[in-house]
Amino acid sequence: MTRTLWDSxxxxxxxxxxxxxxxxxxxxxxxxxxxxxxxxPGEFDGYAHWLRTMGEPILxxxxxxxIVRVGLVxxxxxxxxxxxxxxxxxxxxxxxxxxxxxxxxxxxxxxMRWGGIILALFIFWHILDLTTGTVHxxxxxxxxxxxxxxxxxxxxxxxxxxxxxxxxxxxxxxxFWSAAQTLGVGNATRDRxxxxxxxxxxxxxxxxxISVPVAVMTGVVS
Amino acid sequence: MKLTLRVWRQRNAEEPGAMxxxxxxNISADxxxxxxxxxxxxxxxxxxxxxxxxxxxCREGICGxxxxxxxxxxxxxxxxxxxxxxxxxxxDGDTIDVEPWRASAFPVIKDLVxxxxxxxxxxxxxxxxxxxxxxxPDAHATPVPKPDADFAFEHAECxxxxxxxxxxxxxxxxxxTSAKVNHLNVLPQGAPERETRVxxxxxxxxxxxxxxxxxxxxxxxxxxxxIPLPSIAAMNKEWLRATRKVRR
Ligand code: HEM
Ligand code: SF4
Ligand code: FES
Numbered sequence: 001m002t003r004t005l006w007d008s009x010x011x012x013x014x015x016x017x018x019x020x021x022x023x024x025x026x027x028x029x030x031x032x033x034x035x036x037x038x039x040x041p042g043e044f045d046g047y048a049h050w051l052r053t054m055g056e057p058i059l060x061x062x063x064x065x066x067i068v069r070v071g072l073v074x075x076x077x078x079x080x081x082x083x084x085x086x087x088x089x090x091x092x093x094x095x096x097x098x099x100x101x102x103x104x105x106x107x108x109x110x111x112m113r114w115g116g117i118i119l120a121l122f123i124f125w126h127i128l129d130l131t132t133g134t135v136h137x138x139x140x141x142x143x144x145x146x147x148x149x150x151x152x153x154x155x156x157x158x159x160x161x162x163x164x165x166x167x168x169x170x171x172x173x174x175x176f177w178s179a180a181q182t183l184g185v186g187n188a189t190r191d192r193x194x195x196x197x198x199x200x201x202x203x204x205x206x207x208x209x210i211s212v213p214v215a216v217m218t219g220v221v222s
Numbered sequence: 223m224k225l226t227l228r229v230w231r232q233r234n235a236e237e238p239g240a241m242x243x244x245x246x247x248n249i250s251a252d253x254x255x256x257x258x259x260x261x262x263x264x265x266x267x268x269x270x271x272x273x274x275x276x277x278x279x280c281r282e283g284i285c286g287x288x289x290x291x292x293x294x295x296x297x298x299x300x301x302x303x304x305x306x307x308x309x310x311x312x313x314d315g316d317t318i319d320v321e322p323w324r325a326s327a328f329p330v331i332k333d334l335v336x337x338x339x340x341x342x343x344x345x346x347x348x349x350x351x352x353x354x355x356x357x358x359p360d361a362h363a364t365p366v367p368k369p370d371a372d373f374a375f376e377h378a379e380c381x382x383x384x385x386x387x388x389x390x391x392x393x394x395x396x397x398x399t400s401a402k403v404n405h406l407n408v409l410p411q412g413a414p415e416r417e418t419r420v421x422x423x424x425x426x427x428x429x430x431x432x433x434x435x436x437x438x439x440x441x442x443x444x445x446x447x448x449i450p451l452p453s454i455a456a457m458n459k460e461w462l463r464a465t466r467k468v469r470r
Binding site: 001004005007008009010011012013014086089090091092093094095096097098099100101102104105109112174177178180181182183184185186187188191 | 228230241291293294295319321324325326327390391392393394421424425427428431432433434435436437438439440450451452454455456457458459460461462463465466
């Protein structure tokens with residue numbers, strides 16, 4: 001069955017849909033967690049600490065967090081490799097372009113590939129910035145509140161983050177509805193519902209994530 | 223009316239092709255697009271030139287042979303087959319681009335004619351169905367619930383023209399394959415091979431070099447028979463069900 005899935009275009013899309021929905025679930029939790037920044041450093045840093053103690057006492061310190069991290073890396077890799085292989089195949093299946101060009105498909109649909117690449121690059125940058133602090137100007141482990149303020153006090157920090165969040169919104173808008181089709185949940189009667197859900201998810205995630213840099217830039221959070 | 227045509231000319235599969243420009247005059251709005259091309263071909267033949275090769279058969283919109291990309295749209299600006307497209311959809315003085323279906327699984331044979339035998343091989347891979355010949359069976363011999371009959375009929379309308387592949391930016395045959403799979407898989411006649419049919423047809427589709435589905439929706443927009451986009455989701459559901467049931 002694993003081979004059937006991996007060798008088939010339909011199977012590979014299934015893998016993309018499942019990993020995509022898993023990442024989407026994570027993004028919702030991540031976005032909601034980020035909003036705690038509006039309640040001050042005590043609440044935000046305390047929440048970051050809880051992420052490390054979550055699962056205790058059954059699990060040891062940081063075990064639950066590492067399980068989530070391993071799951072996310074697996075999802076990103078499977079999703080990315082499938083996207084790459086399917087895209088290669090798609091381009092090969094349509095080598096000659098039409099002489100008479102006309103605009104095709106919606107913006108969100110057309111930007112899945114470039115949007116995905118932007119997201120992959122952003123994930124790297126984001127980890128080096130706010131998890132390891134490698135590219136951060138004044139990183140201090142255990143003080144995420146201050147680290148976030150510092151990131152959004154640089155112009156490039158804001159630009160990178162906002163561009164990535166907009167790309168994420170578009171990716172989710174087409175991705176969520178697509179995943180429903182891939183998994184066979186979509187049908188004619190549910191189509192409007194699924195599209196509405198996709199739009200709401202994309203809008204809520206985009207606004208939620210963008211509220212943080214905007215709040216820092218406008219001094220609401222400092 | 224008077225029209226300028228820019229038509230893809232290619233002598234054979236090996237040689238590269240190019241767009242060639244022709245003028246046609248005295249075209250009536252009541253002519254079909256293919257009759258307009260017939261007019262061009264008569265003139266070309268009289269002038270001692272090679273006529274433009276294009277596929278056609280029934281000219282009634284039921285066989286699926288005609289296949290032209292007209293001004294970038296598979297089957298042209300109306301939602302119908304090229305043979306049922308009439309010149310009243312164009313205006314005097316228009317320049318019209320005419321190109322063949324483009325997909326690596328549909329190689330050009332000559333001018334506007336492409337080889338669509340990859341579709342036949344997808345159908346063949348689906349295997350057996352019980353199709354009694356001779357006198358028509360009694361209408362109530364095999365009961366089929368009305369919604370299932372409607373669903374099957376909607377998909378049986380596919381004429382295998384390949385416009386879906388031509389319109390798809392990935393050259394994907396998912397809409398065609400889903401029409402064939404859904405048509406048979408919902409009916410009692412198709413039940414014995416329900417799982418193997420969808421697995422084999424999807425595998426064959428991949429082997430033929432069609433692209434994957436990115437749910438762009440161009441296929442369903444181009445389809446002259448209105449096979450809807452959710453058909454693809456329905457086939458995905460069948461495929462996932464079959465992978466769970468059949469061990470390979
Ligand atoms: C590593 C970075 C990423 C890359 C390179 C990437 C790339 C892609 C591409 C190219 C597609 C379209 C594939 C196709 O239709 O054939 C896609 C679909 C999708 N992506 Fe991503 N993506 C990335 C990250 C994400 C993230 C973070 C999420 C979480 C929200 C996500 C969720 C989805 C979903 C739900 C789909 C639809 C799957 C389907 O069509 O069944 N992706 N991705
Ligand atoms: S699905 Fe529609 S466009 Fe595709 S082959 Fe069948 S009739 Fe033609
Ligand atoms: S020639 Fe038969 S469908 Fe157009």
